[in-house]
Amino acid sequence: MLISTAHKADHADVIIVGAGVSGLAAAHRLTRAGLSVSVLEAAPRPGGRMTTEEADGFRLDRGGQLLSTSYSELRRVAALVNVALRPFSPGVLIHSGGRLQRAGETVRRAGDPGSTRGALTVARALASAPRPLDEARLGASLARLAGTSVERLTARPERTAAEALSIRGLPSRTVQGVLRPLLSALLSDPELLTSSRCADLALRGFARGRLCVPAGGAASLPDRLAAALPAGTVLTGVRVRDTSINRVRTEEYGELSCRALVLATGAREAAELLPGLRVPRFHPVTTLHHRAPRTPPTGAALVLDGDGAGPVSHTAVMSEVDPSRAPRGAALITSTVLGPPSRELEREARAQLGRMYGVPTDDWEPLAVHHDPCAVPAMEPPYDLHRPVRVLSGLYVCGDHRGTSTVQGALLSARRAATAILQDFSLRPHTLHPLPRAA
Numbered sequence: 023m024l025i026s027t028a029h030k031a032d033h034a035d036v037i038i039v040g041a042g043v044s045g046l047a048a049a050h051r052l053t054r055a056g057l058s059v060s061v062l063e064a065a066p067r068p069g070g071r072m073t074t075e076e077a078d079g080f081r082l083d084r085g086g087q088l089l090s091t092s093y094s095e096l097r098r099v100a101a102l103v104n105v106a107l108r109p110f111s112p113g114v115l116i117h118s119g120g121r122l123q124r125a126g127e128t129v130r131r132a133g134d135p136g137s138t139r140g141a142l143t144v145a146r147a148l149a150s151a152p153r154p155l156d157e158a159r160l161g162a163s164l165a166r167l168a169g170t171s172v173e174r175l176t177a178r179p180e181r182t183a184a185e186a187l188s189i190r191g192l193p194s195r196t197v198q199g200v201l202r203p204l205l206s207a208l209l210s211d212p213e214l215l216t217s218s219r220c221a222d223l224a225l226r227g228f229a230r231g232r233l234c235v236p237a238g239g240a241a242s243l244p245d246r247l248a249a250a251l252p253a254g255t256v257l258t259g260v261r262v263r264d265t266s267i268n269r270v271r272t273e274e275y276g277e278l279s280c281r282a283l284v285l286a287t288g289a290r291e292a293a294e295l296l297p298g299l300r301v302p303r304f305h306p307v308t309t310l311h312h313r314a315p316r317t318p319p320t321g322a323a324l325v326l327d328g329d330g331a332g333p334v335s336h337t338a339v340m341s342e343v344d345p346s347r348a349p350r351g352a353a354l355i356t357s358t359v360l361g362p363p364s365r366e367l368e369r370e371a372r373a374q375l376g377r378m379y380g381v382p383t384d385d386w387e388p389l390a391v392h393h394d395p396c397a398v399p400a401m402e403p404p405y406d407l408h409r410p411v412r413v414l415s416g417l418y419v420c421g422d423h424r425g426t427s428t429v430q431g432a433l434l435s436a437r438r439a440a441t442a443i444l445q446d447f448s449l450r451p452h453t454l455h456p457l458p459r460a461a
Contacts, residue, residue, distance in 0.1 A: 036443060041286075042072065072241055074238075087429065091107060122378075175222045311355070337356065337379075
């Protein structure tokens with residue numbers, strides 16, 4: 023990885039504050055257009071919230087955000103075109119009433135990664151006896167979402183996701199037993215106060231692709247972006263104290279000058295450097311990692327809690343999804359709690375995981391608990407899916423708080439910010455090669 027810890031110049035065309043995926047993707051586009059870029063990161067390494075730590079041969083993500091193979095922005099950044107993604111099993115498993123039921127499978131048209139055939143077939147989606155009519159209606163509803171353009175979805179009347187579910191025309195048992203736990207996991211929002219437009223986009227992405235994680239851990243995405251930048255571009259361990267359009271004051275290197283400044287930090291940190299910038303509410307997320315002596319029988323499926331009878335929202339045997347995250351022969355179980363950790367979290371979560379997986383958990387070993395109180399910016403209505411990235415000529419903001427609160431949103435905001443800078447500099451954006459179509 024080409025990471026510099028020593029500053030070699032006091033000027034760059036563009037200074038980017040923050041080395042998360044958004045800041046690094048923006049740097050990638052700008053350097054390919056011929057501009058000199060410095061990315062300043064306060065942490066010892068790049069990645070932002072997409073960091074991975076190693077412990078006893080395990081690779082443990084500090085956050086539990088889910089990606090999708092339908093994320094088009096992964097194919098728009100040259101450094102990420104061939105990034106390895108490890109998909110979960112098609113659809114999800116929902117634990118409800120003491121049973122695991124498969125909630126859906128994505129069917130893709132061969133050779134066309136942007137379309138679906140039947141989109142989503144729902145098999146035994148309800149916790150009670152199978153209802154073929156309910157399954158067909160849910161499948162048809164999700165198929166329509168999969169085939170609807172983003173423009174049409176975002177033009178729909180806006181309300182909360184919970185309100186939109188109540189008028190979708192599906193039975194309450196389908197809404198409560200399938201869609202609510204699924205959307206809670208996709209949005210990190212157990213109350214479903216998210217904008218219905220954002221919820222529809224999340225369901226559309228689910229229907230058009232496969233839920234997945236980066237091979238080797240979440241950090242592989244920012245690491246790959248950083249490695250593709252010229253040596254010395256990313257400066258780690260640099261604390262920014264003050265900013266303006268053409269300069270940045272740092273604690274380590276004093277004042278650095280630039281022609282344009284990009285704030286690519288989290289929303290709260292950006293507002294500290296740019297007073298007046300709106301700070302959203304956040305969804306707190308806690309991620310738990312356990313080592314199990316035996317692999318639970320769910321394979322690579324994402325398992326959702328349909329009962330609400332414990333703190334865990336969703337869980338997976340991550341060593342089955344991505345074997346590189348655990349030593350050979352060891353099982354890594356990663357679970358997500360949508361909220362802060364409680365004193366009894368380990369005991370309550372382990373009991374719930376025992377019910378969800380149907381196996382004893384007394385001998386599971388806790389590996390790590392990571393809590394992020396600002397994990398996911400809330401997207402409550404009215405929500406602007408394209409919040410401005412250009413504050414004024416020479417000053418720009420990007421990150422997942424400028425669009426959807428996803429990796430897709432972070433990358434899209436980076437592209438928008440880089441495009442705005444190139445336009446203000448009277449330069450033409452560099453043409454990127456698209457990802458080859460999947461077979």
